[in-house]
Amino acid sequence: MQERVFVTGIGILCAIGKNAGxxxxxxxxxxxxxxxxxxxxxxxxxxxxxAEVKMTTEExxxxxxxxxxxxxxxxxLLGMIAAAEAMKSAGITDAGDCPxxxxxxxxxxxMDRSERFYAKFLENPSGGRLxxxxxxxxxxxxxxxxxxxxxxxxxxxxxxxxxxxVNALMMGSNLIRTGQLERVxxxxxDSVTRxxxxxxxxxxxxxxxxxxxxxxxxxxxxxxxxxxxxxxESESRVRKEHKKVLAEVKGYGNxxxxxxxxxxxxxxxxxxxxxxxxxxxxxxxxxxxxxxNAHGTGTxxxxxxxxxxxxxxxxxxxxxxxxxxxxxxxxxxAAGAVEAVISVLALLNQVRFPNPGFTTPMKELTIRPIxxxxxxxxxxxxxxxxxxxxxxxxxxxxxxxxxxxVILSLTSNLS
Amino acid sequence: xxxxxxxxxxxGNVSPQPATAAGSFPALPAVFESNLWRCSDPGYKEFIPAExxxxxxxxxxxxVAAARLCLRDAGCDMPDAIITGTGLGCMEDTEKFLTSLIRxxxxxxxxxxxIQSTHNTVAGQIALLLQCHxxxxxYVHRGISFESAxxxxxxxxxxGESSHVLAGGTDELTTNYFTIxxxxxxxxxxxxxxxxxxxxTxxxxxxxxxxxxxxxQNNPxxxxxxxxxxxxxxxxxxxxxxxTQKMDAFLQSQQTAIGDIDLVLLGMNGDPGSDGIYHFLxxxxxxxxxxxxxxHLSGEYHTASSFALWLAAMILKDGRVPEIVRPESLPGTPQxxxxxxxxxxxLLIYNHFRKNNHSLILLSxx
Numbered sequence: 001m002q003e004r005v006f007v008t009g010i011g012i013l014c015a016i017g018k019n020a021g022x023x024x025x026x027x028x029x030x031x032x033x034x035x036x037x038x039x040x041x042x043x044x045x046x047x048x049x050x051a052e053v054k055m056t057t058e059e060x061x062x063x064x065x066x067x068x069x070x071x072x073x074x075x076x077l078l079g080m081i082a083a084a085e086a087m088k089s090a091g092i093t094d095a096g097d098c099p100x101x102x103x104x105x106x107x108x109x110x111m112d113r114s115e116r117f118y119a120k121f122l123e124n125p126s127g128g129r130l131x132x133x134x135x136x137x138x139x140x141x142x143x144x145x146x147x148x149x150x151x152x153x154x155x156x157x158x159x160x161x162x163x164x165x166v167n168a169l170m171m172g173s174n175l176i177r178t179g180q181l182e183r184v185x186x187x188x189x190d191s192v193t194r195x196x197x198x199x200x201x202x203x204x205x206x207x208x209x210x211x212x213x214x215x216x217x218x219x220x221x222x223x224x225x226x227x228x229x230x231x232x233e234s235e236s237r238v239r240k241e242h243k244k245v246l247a248e249v250k251g252y253g254n255x256x257x258x259x260x261x262x263x264x265x266x267x268x269x270x271x272x273x274x275x276x277x278x279x280x281x282x283x284x285x286x287x288x289x290x291x292x293n294a295h296g297t298g299t300x301x302x303x304x305x306x307x308x309x310x311x312x313x314x315x316x317x318x319x320x321x322x323x324x325x326x327x328x329x330x331x332x333x334a335a336g337a338v339e340a341v342i343s344v345l346a347l348l349n350q351v352r353f354p355n356p357g358f359t360t361p362m363k364e365l366t367i368r369p370i371x372x373x374x375x376x377x378x379x380x381x382x383x384x385x386x387x388x389x390x391x392x393x394x395x396x397x398x399x400x401x402x403x404x405x406v407i408l409s410l411t412s413n414l415s
Numbered sequence: 416x417x418x419x420x421x422x423x424x425x426x427g428n429v430s431p432q433p434a435t436a437a438g439s440f441p442a443l444p445a446v447f448e449s450n451l452w453r454c455s456d457p458g459y460k461e462f463i464p465a466e467x468x469x470x471x472x473x474x475x476x477x478x479v480a481a482a483r484l485c486l487r488d489a490g491c492d493m494p495d496a497i498i499t500g501t502g503l504g505c506m507e508d509t510e511k512f513l514t515s516l517i518r519x520x521x522x523x524x525x526x527x528x529x530i531q532s533t534h535n536t537v538a539g540q541i542a543l544l545l546q547c548h549x550x551x552x553x554y555v556h557r558g559i560s561f562e563s564a565x566x567x568x569x570x571x572x573x574x575g576e577s578s579h580v581l582a583g584g585t586d587e588l589t590t591n592y593f594t595i596x597x598x599x600x601x602x603x604x605x606x607x608x609x610x611x612x613x614x615x616t617x618x619x620x621x622x623x624x625x626x627x628x629x630x631x632q633n634n635p636x637x638x639x640x641x642x643x644x645x646x647x648x649x650x651x652x653x654x655x656x657x658x659t660q661k662m663d664a665f666l667q668s669q670q671t672a673i674g675d676i677d678l679v680l681l682g683m684n685g686d687p688g689s690d691g692i693y694h695f696l697x698x699x700x701x702x703x704x705x706x707x708x709x710x711h712l713s714g715e716y717h718t719a720s721s722f723a724l725w726l727a728a729m730i731l732k733d734g735r736v737p738e739i740v741r742p743e744s745l746p747g748t749p750q751x752x753x754x755x756x757x758x759x760x761x762l763l764i765y766n767h768f769r770k771n772n773h774s775l776i777l778l779s780x781x
Contacts, residue, residue, distance in 0.1 A: 139557035199529035400539025
């Protein structure tokens with residue numbers, strides 16, 4: 001007998017909102033977070049857009065009660081704020097009241113500070129302040145978050161490129177399902193750094209005009225930053241504590257595309273397998289998926305591969321889908337959790353979100369994403385854009401062929 | 416969760432020691448001229464196509480070679496999950512891209528080192544070479560990265576989601592990482608002879624690296640080294656008694672008494688600043704338990720516990736403890752008076768990384 005897994009809390013900090021409420025408001029208002037680079041110095045300032053969190057690192061330090069400290073990276077601070085919101089949203093005041101884990105994801109870790117250190121270090125091996133490099137590793141942000149929200153039982157970090165935080169959600173769910181923990185806070189955090197900005201720029205997949213996912217004229221992705229966390233709890237605990245449930249984690253799948261270190265296969269093998277596994281585990285029929293939050297980065301390669309995989313899974317009945325990366329940017333290690341939180345918001349508010357940046361359907365596909373017009377109230381009644389949102393599927397794919405899918409569902413409260 | 420057994424049916428290890436093939440121990444440890452211990456080349460051409468080798472950094476080569484050695488040892492062509500752990504990931508590529516970014520002021524950069532710098536590169540490259548579309552995962556959490564991979568692997572086998580999991584730990588030691596952590600006081604100032612690592616009372620330890628992979632199965636398979644009974648990780652409990660309590664609780668959860676354990680492999684590394692807990696355990700809870708050591712062979716790194724698991728699996732298969740890891744061969748280690756049983760049936764590994772991340776792994780003779 002395996003435990004069912006429920007989402008009892010959410011927290012998010014991203015380019016379109018400092019919390020879940022603000023994020024929902026921006027999504028509903030169609031307000032994008034993509035804009036000019038303001039948070040760090042780079043040659044690409046004024047040229048490449050970003051979806052930054054609209055708070056300086058000093059403001060983040062202040063918000064977490066750490067003003068003036070040099071011990072925190074931007075990645076850790078973003079995560080601390082989002083995880084604390086998730087805990088509060090789940091009504092948790094003492095993380096020690098039941099066996100609790102924290103599984104966080106990040107790809108960049110403390111690179112913002114490492115860059116600073118390294119410039120000095122390259123001039124002179126004794127140069128650079130060590131306090132700027134001690135937080136380099138991925139585990140650092142997770143332990144900072146754990147310390148901030150008081151989690152000590154099981155703490156680990158996932159790093160599977162842009163699928164990282166869906167995988168964190170998957171691992172957390174598995175630990176609950178198998179009774180190893182009653183509660184796990186899962187999610188991810190990444191800040192934008194010169195390292196990632198230049199890295200993606202060398203691949204020539206950054207769109208100077210901001211991303212246009214699933215558009216025929218798309219020219220690449222737009223990087224974003226942020227953090228998002230979900231509190232997952234076991235069915236037993238939810239029943240015992242009469243916890244309010246936001247959604248149920250119904251299924252997930254992880255597969256490897258095994259095609260190329262960075263490029264996706266032309267037939268979307270990895271994406272197809274990840275979605276198939278998630279659907280199979282959930283027991284939900286493809287036609288019962290009411291909204292898909294696609295990975296949809298806006299690169300030529302991803303959107304074609306993912307689009308083909310969607311058509312392979314759903315045939316001529318692909319559910320309404322969109323990429324919300326036109327709002328939040330591509331938040332890398334945080335993307336899966338950012339979009340899982342957005343999926344929970346879709347379920348809670350019975351809404352679907354549009355796909356900013358889209359105007360022209362892709363030639364190779366028979367499908368197009370949701371546009372704002374689809375969602376207008378005067379749209380013909382009975383349209384599939386106005387049916388209940390019961391089950392949401394969210395995709396996250398990454399370098400190394402790492403492809404993952406999660407399915408979140410509406411559930412009536414158990415208690 | 417059901418407690419159905421998990422077996423180790425294949426090993427692949429690339430370490431600073433010359434012996435990489437399963438079934439053999441070095442009679443004498445490798446000799447190093449400094450406290451920076453790098454892996455010896457196991458002959459990468461045998462495992463990786465030549466055109467791929469050129470582009471690969473050392474950690475990728477080490478990881479892929481260890482994974483291939485392991486699958487060959489187990490006689491397995493295709494695992495149904497690949498799970499890796501790494502404390503720092505692809506440092507060489509990360510440093511390379513960071514250096515060119517700074518030196519060239521963000522201009523004229525090439526993507527190769529960036530795309531290989533992601534932490535999941537080793538797991539991804541193994542999948543690519545094997546054409547393995549199954550579950551693929553990478554944990555990056557300091558001193559428990561490899562342990563996290565094992566927890567995931569055991570969970571998948573016990574739920575029946577996977578039956579042949581390839582799990583491994585990989586970390587590479589770069590010169591710059593060594594230099595930076597040397598400034599932090601991680602490493603001993605003067606080169607030490609491996610066998611005298613624990614007798615050296617100066618600050619710090621020696622830096623190592625390695626890649627060790629394991630095939631974990633739900634049945635004993637053709638060749639079985641050991642049964643992997645359980646694993647736990649914890650953050651610094653703040654006191655030696657706290658560690659003892661964690662050990663007691665773990666053994667209790669495994670229905671195992673301390674007296675049932677024939678050997679404990681300890682992660683002692685010769686740094687007086689962090690070896691205190693090992694000495695404490697040796698004179699308290701583990702007073703009557705035979706002990707052995709491994710970091711004089713592997714050096715210290717985030718996933719050194721994967722080297723310990725390789726050693727443990729070899730010991731359990733053979734039943735005997737090689738001289739080279741016993742206190743009798745290692746000046747400065749406690750517990751020489753305890754008699755080692757003729758045949759090792761139950762083995763515990765206790766390791767911590769810089770006092771922050773601790774782990775316990777329990778294994779049995781199958």
